[in-house]
Amino acid sequence: MAGAGGPAGYRARLDALMAERGAWPEDSPWLRAAFAELPRHRFAPERLWRWNGRSYGPVELAGDPDGWYAELYSDADAAAVTRLTDGRPSSSLSAPSVVADMLDSLRLEPGHRVWDVGTGQGWTAALAAWRAGPGLVVSTEVDDQLAAFARDRLAAAGLDVEVRVADGTSAEVPEGRQVDRLHATYAVETVPWSWVAAVRPGGRIVYPWGRLGYAALTVADDGARAHGWVHGLARFMGDRSGPVQPSAGYSAFTAVRGDAEPEHCRVLDRDPAGLEDWHLRFALRVAVPDAVLFTCQGEDGPVALIHDGDRSWAEVLPRAGAGPVLLQGGPRRIGDELIAAWSQWEALGRPDLYDYGVTVTPDSQWAWHGDPDTGARWPIGAPRRATR
Template sequence: MDEFAELRQRLDRVLEADGGWPVDSPWVRPAVEDLPRHLFAPDRVWAWDGSAYVPADRGTEAGRWAELVYPRPDQATITQITDGLPSSSLSCQAVVVDMLDSLMVERGHQVLELGTGAGWNAALLAARAGPGRVTSVEVDSRLAAESRTRLDAVGAGVNVVGGDGAQGRRENAPYDRVVATYAVDEVPWTWVEQTRPGGRIVTPWGRLGHVALTVADDGRSASGWMQGLAQFMPSRGTSQGLPWDQVRGDDAPETDGSFARDVRRLHADVSLLFALRVVLPDVRILTTAGDGVTAWLHDGHSSWATLTAPESAAPVVYQGGPRRLAEETDRAWQKWQDAGEPSLYDFGMTRTPTRQYIWSGDKDTGTRWATTVGSTTPCTVSAGDTR
């Protein structure tokens, strides 16, 4: 008897109702059925209680543990906490199946996965590519050992190796497909070098969205479209900056005033949020909705802004720090509107040996924004400049 059958069926039905099962990759759904999440979940998972992450142990809280392993399709299962913050998870099922669809894996493909984590995604990849065709790199030695045990238990035939995902894995290159399970701001050029011409790379980018890149015939670039939403943990060692409360501090706001735009769109319009991410790569935007909408903006260092839009009153701005994030957001918003409000799916990315840029509309003639790790000022580059 499958003690998780009801929870698994609930998750399956919700994903079906949301249109989340990929039509173009019919193999994904039976693979998820054959390799359920709980086979790859550790006996301790974690949940946010409003002030901290608290554990749920399978041995003492079996019901709560199971609910956390089988949440809604858009919710992840936290499987590791480091220094009070999540450092590994079973990714939300909706994004996992969407990224597998974007990867376009075929039987016999040589696949490289960066970030083994619990091992579930690697098992799903192997179900499609075949035993012995998937190599997975994990920087955390304990996670690598645990995932290797789980993968061996289901007969996945995945080669789990320790190492830095940014370096890829040259031993089995070139690969037909490369996929990352953690977010990067800049796609490592080594990934492109280790992918065959015509091969495909799928990775979460930044804090919002995942992209699928196809390597050019000459191997000197990789380009492709944004595929959908994906909010993944960053690679280990990536500075996440200061949290909101530390950037905000206790000082009184330096300025306040009004905000002429509809703050509700910051809460509801993912295309707007993605466009702001492109134009203002270091600005983080968090929103809540209740009696109106409130948006918190900060740069992870010293500048912040709060946009409060009650249901029956005009939006109000409070901000502090050397930058005026409300005004920067307003200007970036205007650029998006001037461009015709392109959707998330109208954006793409190109990676060359020396640079990476986001483009809108057309990779050769559309507007481009250079994306350089550590840069706080986006640089617009002209069409045709692909150095």
């Protein structure tokens, strides 16, 4: 038995932490009750994985119950890694605060039919079924072992949820019937049109958008498009059938740069510490979505390391007694692209991430600022150039 009050003690502290931070959505009070009845640990494998600063090490329920429960309940904003592939996380239980906010964004009501895309361990499908009702949630999972695990845990919880083995990115709507809500648990840069076609007019789609953030779309009355606002920040594992997302961190940057010398250097008129603003970081994500940005502390202040996962890289370095410098190398000037996007963000009035949205049609997708029809926009899944 875990110490510190046992599982109930860990759960109570997480509940209190969520309440203290205002992380329980006021518009969806059902979520707090659902979290209490379907606690996270009931959907966790007996081995979790914890980052120690260099690599992931196992945390076993049998050998370290306190560590295991702490991994699940000590941080409202942390995902619990449940599987590694080639030393990198390939499955997880999403952060409690993010799960609560995304399900709140779904505007889920009793009687709604739900397609849960990416079952994982089955926790979000369980929460959706608690709200929607028995037999109304169908979940798809590409990994047959994960699907089997989730089926067992859902059945043990007494929930009537169907779990199918399928690639949700390319699968058609379950049973050929449109659903009221679609909730995705893995990140896609472009929304499959099959997801929009699967949801009835007026229905909602909530999904993690690419490397950073999540959005909630409403399907238009004529079914010809879906659009909606960005609802928050989070990092999710990517679509297994899509391109591999470049890693952040120093080692990923050095893998791209290697021992190459800068090909271009210029002095900047802005403080690299500004790149620690998450609203700016999100604006850069919108404008240059394939740029990976990592900040760390250098001798003279914050350092920004940027790369595209291929051959192009940039560094923004502070200098004592002088202006910061931008160094770049590779076939594209990825640093210049980010500085231009930073200037555009300032010209737009330094908007919050919640001032951005996404529109999806059968033929194209774009992000926009302020207004879906008249605001600045950036094409998704195509070369980027902001326009009016």
